[in-house]
Amino acid sequence: MFKQFRKFERGEFFIVGGDCSQGGEDSNCCQFYSKTKQDVPLHYHKQGVATTMTTEIYPVLNKIFDVTGIPPVVGFERQNGGASEMERLRLMNRYQKYTIFVMPKVGKNDKSLDENTNNKEDLTNDLGYNTSDITRPTLVGDLKNFIDLRAFKVYDETTIQQLFWFILSRTGKPQAMRGKHDDCVMALGITQQIAQIVIPPAPQELVQQKTDQARNVARNIVKQMKGFY
Numbered sequence: 001m002f003k004q005f006r007k008f009e010r011g012e013f014f015i016v017g018g019d020c021s022q023g024g025e026d027s028n029c030c031q032f033y034s035k036t037k038q039d040v041p042l043h044y045h046k047q048g049v050a051t052t053m054t055t056e057i058y059p060v061l062n063k064i065f066d067v068t069g070i071p072p073v074v075g076f077e078r079q080n081g082g083a084s085e086m087e088r089l090r091l092m093n094r095y096q097k098y099t100i101f102v103m104p105k106v107g108k109n110d111k112s113l114d115e116n117t118n119n120k121e122d123l124t125n126d127l128g129y130n131t132s133d134i135t136r137p138t139l140v141g142d143l144k145n146f147i148d149l150r151a152f153k154v155y156d157e158t159t160i161q162q163l164f165w166f167i168l169s170r171t172g173k174p175q176a177m178r179g180k181h182d183d184c185v186m187a188l189g190i191t192q193q194i195a196q197i198v199i200p201p202a203p204q205e206l207v208q209q210k211t212d213q214a215r216n217v218a219r220n221i222v223k224q225m226k227g228f229y
Helices: 050-068 082-092 135-148 157-165 183-195 204-226
Strands: 002-004 014-019 022-034 039-049 073-076 102-104 123-127 166-168 174-176
Touching (some): 014 050, 014 082, 014 183, 022 050, 022 183, 039 050, 039 157, 039 183, 050 073, 050 082, 073 183, 082 123, 135 174, 157 166, 157 183
Antiparallel strands (some): 002 039, 022 039, 102 123
16 A cells, blocks of 8 residues: 655655556556655555545545645656546545646646646646657656666666566557566556646745735834835
């Protein structure tokens, strides 16, 4: 189920990428990538349907915020029930402790996590990551480059094994070898695609500090203005 390889730290920014399953031999997988530390300290892998993963991931998303002070960004692959599970997570996010990833249009990047300041023309209405014939080669190619460059650390043995199983088919499609699985690879690839798009929000302490500073400046201005009367 969950494998945690180190403790979370205050101020860490996490990106959670998920690959959903509809049951059978396939598994649900979530990779918890720390953009701050550039590693994957938490891994979720379990057979079953996507609804089960959502139920078990939800409290972890809240805990990450409680520990780090920064809302993690979560994006499931939209196939195999992922689209409906992203909508579930959106509705469950009453306390705004995490951010739902919205898929940008091809060729566009969503550079803000603030829903009030996003350029809506650059976004689709799709919650989660949409894997298609256009986006999949980019996802896999970028992931291969990052792995070759050792750009981040992966601790989970299942993920490492699946990376060795990943090949180009005779038709040129990047996928797992016959009889093998690629759920961990796809979830990891999604984190790296999102990581290139989103910008970490400021920690809660920093937001509060800036708010207090602004209030102090405003009070000083008011005092100075009173001195003129």
